[in-house]
Every structure is written in structure tokens, then in C-alpha cells.
Amino acid sequence: MRNFEYQNGTRVIFGKGTQTRVGAEMRKLGGPVLLHHGSSSIKRSGLYDEVKASLEAEGLELLELGGVKPNPRLSLVRQGIELCRKHKIGSVLAVGGGSVIDSAKAIAAGAVYAGDVWDFYTGKAQPAASLPVGVVLTLSAAGSETSISSVITDEEGWHKLACNAPAIRPVFAIMNPELSMSLPPYQVACGATDIMAHVLERYFTSEAEVDLTDRLCEATLKTVIAAVTRALADPRDYAPRAELMWAGSLAHNGLLDTGRLADWGTHRIEHELSAIYDVAHGAGLAALFPSWMRFVYKANLGRFVQFATRVWDVDSSGQPEAVALEGIKRMRDFLVSIGMPVDLGGLGIPGDRLEEMATKAMRFGPLGNLVKLGREEVLAILHLAAQKDW
Numbered sequence: 428m429r430n431f432e433y434q435n436g437t438r439v440i441f442g443k444g445t446q447t448r449v450g451a452e453m454r455k456l457g458g459p460v461l462l463h464h465g466s467s468s469i470k471r472s473g474l475y476d477e478v479k480a481s482l483e484a485e486g487l488e489l490l491e492l493g494g495v496k497p498n499p500r501l502s503l504v505r506q507g508i509e510l511c512r513k514h515k516i517g518s519v520l521a522v523g524g525g526s527v528i529d530s531a532k533a534i535a536a537g538a539v540y541a542g543d544v545w546d547f548y549t550g551k552a553q554p555a556a557s558l559p560v561g562v563v564l565t566l567s568a569a570g571s572e573t574s575i576s577s578v579i580t581d582e583e584g585w586h587k588l589a590c591n592a593p594a595i596r597p598v599f600a601i602m603n604p605e606l607s608m609s610l611p612p613y614q615v616a617c618g619a620t621d622i623m624a625h626v627l628e629r630y631f632t633s634e635a636e637v638d639l640t641d642r643l644c645e646a647t648l649k650t651v652i653a654a655v656t657r658a659l660a661d662p663r664d665y666a667p668r669a670e671l672m673w674a675g676s677l678a679h680n681g682l683l684d685t686g687r688l689a690d691w692g693t694h695r696i697e698h699e700l701s702a703i704y705d706v707a708h709g710a711g712l713a714a715l716f717p718s719w720m721r722f723v724y725k726a727n728l729g730r731f732v733q734f735a736t737r738v739w740d741v742d743s744s745g746q747p748e749a750v751a752l753e754g755i756k757r758m759r760d761f762l763v764s765i766g767m768p769v770d771l772g773g774l775g776i777p778g779d780r781l782e783e784m785a786t787k788a789m790r791f792g793p794l795g796n797l798v799k800l801g802r803e804e805v806l807a808i809l810h811l812a813a814q815k816d817w
Contacts, residue, residue, distance in 0.1 A: 525569025570679025692795025
């Protein structure tokens with residue numbers, strides 16, 4: 428097990444009706460408040476009015492910036508930064524899912540930075556400070572509500588890059604699973620896939636004797652597998668919604684990183700898919716992860732056998748390679764069962780820009796840690812993902 432430091436400063440306020448506490452929590456952070464959100468869905472559901480009333484009851488001055496899209500855009504982030512500076516915003520409130528939260532983090536960090544916020548995503552600078560960010564979560568997926576991560580897309584050239592810094596971690600996250608009940612089934616499945624992918628990036632490590640975090644990863648995966656199946660069968664069932672929402676945070680708050688070196692190769696490849704084709708992140712991961720597994724499994728056969736037996740209950744008495752491949756197959760079959768695409772054709776992505784994506788993925792050097800991937804390896808994985816059947 429590697430040396431590590433672990434700290435999570437986000438206060439989680441979890442459960443039914445907790446969104447009514449948002450005004451009191453934001454008052455602690457100070458105003459004026461930039462209320463940041465995405466589509467009209469929070470207005471249709473009544474959440475927008477509820478949040479606004481709670482903020483106004485605390486006497487907080489509000490400025491509003493909506494319009495966040497999936498794969499949040501740098502242009503809107505820059506607009507938010509200008510508003511924060513012009514109106515001397517004291518804190519930012521994100522109401523929505525991971526895209527809204529990522530955008531809010533970028534705005535909050537950029538507002539107190541003298542340079543261009545994109546510097547944080549290209550590696551030219553690291554956020555040392557940020558306006559405080561609060562969250563009302565509506566989607567179980569990215570885990571951004573308790574993470575140090577933000578991913579933004581620059582429309583000029585369609586580059587999708589990540590920033591990771593403790594300074595941008597939200598101060599609090601209000602997490603009411605009821606708020607996710609109105610989501611379409613496809614979004615629920617995409618969210619669950621995103622959660623699983625965050626766990627898998629950490630699970631597939633070459634670090635030996637990290638059984639506690641292995642078991643935590645496996646428990647999270649098995650919980651998500653069961654919960655999303657129940658949530659899709661009965662959208663009004665609170666229990667699986669609660670499991671998914673909590674799993675989303677645990678998958679990406681740093682706990683499952685402890686003592687190990689995570690991979691992240693598949694995420695970096697997927698960023699090229701969703702940057703160019705604007706697909707849902709979870710769907711992109713579904714189309715890539717089984718192909719990545721199939722491409723690299725021999726590099727650490729024992730770990731893939733463990734994944735197959737512990738997560739998918741594959742009989743361990745067979746030949747190790749057969750056991751590992753059966754685990755990958757069951758993962759792929761599960762994604763199909765919840766309506767996810769498992770190849771690029773299922774995403775509507777043609778094969779004419781695979782080389783471009785492989786080249787872009789190399790901008791910061793080789794990908795991954797379980798297996799180091801160069802351009803040719805990334806291209807091979809993309810070609811594998813372009814096949815309907817292996």
C-alpha cells in the first residue's frame with residue numbers, strides 16, 4: 428500500500444427535504460450569491476422556486492446564470508467569471524448535476540485568478556483559492572459535489588480537459604435523492620455508468636495488498652449494479668435512489684484512491700469522444716470501458732480474475748483467462764441491460780475521426796497507469812470499441 432493523505436472538507440447534508448436548508452447554508456458563505464444552473468428542468472420540478480425562496484428568506488442578494496449544458500462550456504464559465512467580478516459575488520451555488528457543479532467550480536476559481544481560467548485546465552496554473560461553492564445535487568453521477576475535480580470543454584478546437592485542486596472542492600453538498608426521481612431512464616443509466624467508471628479507474632491498479640480499498644470498490648460497484656436496476660424498474664422508489672446518490676459521492680471523493688495508483692486512461696479517451704460529439708459522459712464511458720478491459724486484461728490477469736469473481740460472481744474454478752474474460756462479458760452485458768451503448772456505433776459515432784481523437788488524447792503524454800497507452804494503443808482501443816462484436 429502506498430503512502431497517502433486523505434481529507435474531505437465537504438459537508439454532506441443528505442436526505443429528504445434537505446434542499447430547504449440551502450438559504451441558511453449559503454448565508455454562512457456570504458453574498459451576493461451567483462445561482463448557477465442548467466436547463467429548465469429545475470423550474471419545471473419546482474426546485475428553482477424552492478431554492479430561490481430559501482435564499483431570499485435569508486436576505487441574500489442573488490444573481491443568476493443558467494444555461495449550463497452537458498460537457499459544460501468554457502464560454503459560459505468566462506461569462507460567469509465576468510459577472511462575479513462585476514457584481515462582487517461572494518459565493519456560488521450550483522443547482523444541478525456534475526456539469527453545473529463543474530462549471531460553478533471553474534467560475535469560482537477563475538473569479539479570484541488574475542489570468543485566464545483555462546490555464547487551470549491546460550496545466551499552466553493550479554487554483555490556489557476560490558470563491559466558496561455550495562451545491563444542491565439533482566443527479567447521481569459525476570460525484571463532483573464532494574470532489575476536487577472539474578471538467579470543462581473549450582469550444583475552440585473542442586478540447587475537454589480536467590482540473591483537479593483541493594481549492595475547488597465544494598464547502599457543502601445538499602443531497603436529496605428525491606430530486607433525482609424525475610430524471611429520464613437514460614440519464615439514470617448514464618449516471619450509474621459514470622459512478623461505476625469512477626470506481627473502476629481506481630480499482631484497476633497494479634498496487635498489491637490493498638484489499639480494504641479493493642473491498643470498498645467492490646461493495647460500491649455491487650451496490651450500484653443492484654440499485655440502478657431497481658431505480659429503473661420503479662422511478663419512485665427512494666431506497667435505490669439514495670444508494671446511487673451516496674455511491675456517486677463515495678466513488679469520486681478520494682476515499683477509493685487511498686493507498687493505490689489509479690488508472691484514468693479510459694476517462695481521458697472518453698473526453699475526446701464527448702468533446703467532439705457531445706455525447707453523455709456516462710454513455711461514452713459505457714462504449715469504451717469494456718474495450719479498454721479487453722485490450723489490457725493480460726497485463727494484470729489476477730486483478731481481472733478478482734473483478735470477475737468478486738463483482739460478477741464468476742465461478743473461480745475455471746482457467747484464469749476464461750474467468751477474466753467472462754467478467755468483462757458480464758460487465759458489457761450489464762451495460763446493455765440498462766440501455767447503455769457498448770460500442771461507438773451505439774453512440775452514433777462514425778469511425779472517421781478515430782486518429783484525431785487518439786492524437787488529441789496524447790496532448791499530455793501517455794495515458795493510464797495499469798498499462799501505459801501511447802497513440803497506437805489508444806487507436807487500437809478505439810477500433811475495438813468501433814466493433815459491435817469482438
